[in-house]
Amino acid sequence: MESSQNPADPTIGPHHKAHYDFQFLSAGFQLGLFEALEKEPGITREDLSVRLGLAVQPCRILLLGCTAMGVVRKEGEGYHNTPFLPPLSALPDQESAAYLHRIYRAVDWFCESLKENSNVGLKNEIPGTASTLYGRLAENPELESSFHVLMSSISHLVAEEIAAEIDLSGYRLLLDVGGGAAMNAANLARTWPDLEVTIGDLPSITSLANDKIAELGLTGRVRAVSLDAFHDDFPVGHDSVLFAHFLEIWSPDRIRALLAKASDALPPGGGVFVVTPYQDDRGTGPERSAYLSAYFHTVASGEGMVYTPMEYEEWFGEAGIDPVKRVMLGPDTVVICGRKR
Ligand SMILES: C[S@@+](CC[C@H](N)C(=O)[O-])C[C@H]1O[C@@H](n2cnc3c(N)ncnc32)[C@H](O)[C@@H]1O
Structure with a gap:
């Protein structure tokens, strides 16, 4: 068992x-x-x-x-x-605590969200009109900045491990879709001195990310550009794509579409890396996969959850990407690595 x-x-x-x-x-x-x-x-x-x-x-x-x-x-x-x-x-400074408090209240709408198959928590607790948390954050700049402080402190816990465990030695230009405030991009650029990284994220995030990149002295090798992953074409010329803490926000159909887009944008042999919370292939845990699934469904998007590595590997296959390996980062996070055929 x-x-x-x-x-x-x-x-x-x-x-x-x-x-x-x-x-x-x-x-x-x-x-x-x-x-x-x-x-x-x-x-x-x-x-x-x-x-x-x-x-x-x-x-x-x-x-x-x-x-x-x-x-x-x-x-x-x-x-x-x-x-x-x-x-x-180590996580909640006062700013993050204020953000978390909002999320706690929103998760109270979990049962209603299950019944309505929609993120009722977001609609009832976070001001704005957008259908996803990220759209509403753009409508609430203070909340958006708190979110990214918190997200960076969460990503920080695995960012160094990601950089240590993902072998990017064969790649020169990485597209980091939904890369946020540059936590992963900065660590990867420091680890792989020949690597350049383009972060593609919503327009409200790019200046925050570019300020962070400048502060870290990485301008020139890392840059953030405005990208709506669903509606814009992926920028061309990259030989690898990273989706870190991003795909699980969305429904299986939208994940398939994003993987197909990544595959189309890559040359044969191009790398695809999915960093995501881990759910075991039997669908029984661990606990964090359950909590985060409730969060994505009730608040973030109303359509995502933590999926299993097996599901990602199937979706890779459909998009013309060969699964290469899975790397566990602690008990709760997995990186699924693939290569475009
Ligand atoms: C959970 S955060 C992950 C940030 C970063 N990858 C990390 O691991 O710390 C999700 C990110 O996706 C971005 N995002 C949401 N919708 C997006 C879209 N349609 N296109 C591109 N980025 C999007 C958000 O702005 C946010 O930065």
Whole structure:
């Protein structure tokens, strides 16, 4: 039996109270509790209530929940973060926490989204008229910038591994479709000194990406251009295409169309690399594939989910791309590598 089918505690117990745990964590981030404890370890409850702008009793309730969960520790009268927190606090700075809070609210519409087969969470919680999260972000510049801060911090966790594990030694010009704020492009360009990278992303992102590229001193080898992957032709002349954290946003039909477009734009032997969250081929997990699928369906697009490597390999075949290998990056991310016939 695969581990994803065999959770440590198979009872419903921890799950039916999970909304409380989540609220303690979410409030801790939003109110700056963990940041305050990082700056002033051992601070007392009374001082914390002043720092966080909370009345004494609400602050006490927050601390009770966080210590009960084990994310905060009390020693004498002072409070400390525990080692359970850093993987989380590494992600949400205040800006990202504000963004995540919106997403948490939107995911509350999961059941309605399943019934309507549509991203009801996006429609009800993120202002704007576009049908996808990315379109609505373009309508909300502050939210868009928070999204990219957060996305970069998530991509950062695997970006170095991607650069270490994907062999681009045979390629000179990579097209990074939906490349966002250049996290992967920058790492790949640093790893492969002969490589040039074109990031194709929505117009609202390109100047953000180009500023980042300039800041990293990579202008000349990395550039961002405006590309709507569905409606524009892919720029010509590239010998490899990267889809990182991109294809899973979309439906199988749209993924097939994107892979066909990539294949058409490449010469024979051209490389195709899909970096995506991992779902095992039997469709049983891991957990992160389930969470992210709920997110894509309820918020991001209403049409995507985390697919299995086997599905990508079939879609590669239909597009005239031979699957070459799968590379796991930790337990939750896979790179599916292919070569155009
Ligand atoms: C989940 S982010 C991934 C960013 C980056 N590849 C990474 O791994 O960090 C998805 C990206 O797709 C872009 N995007 C969404 N719709 C797009 C479209 N139609 N054409 C091109 N890019 C698009 C978004 O702006 C965003 O930067």
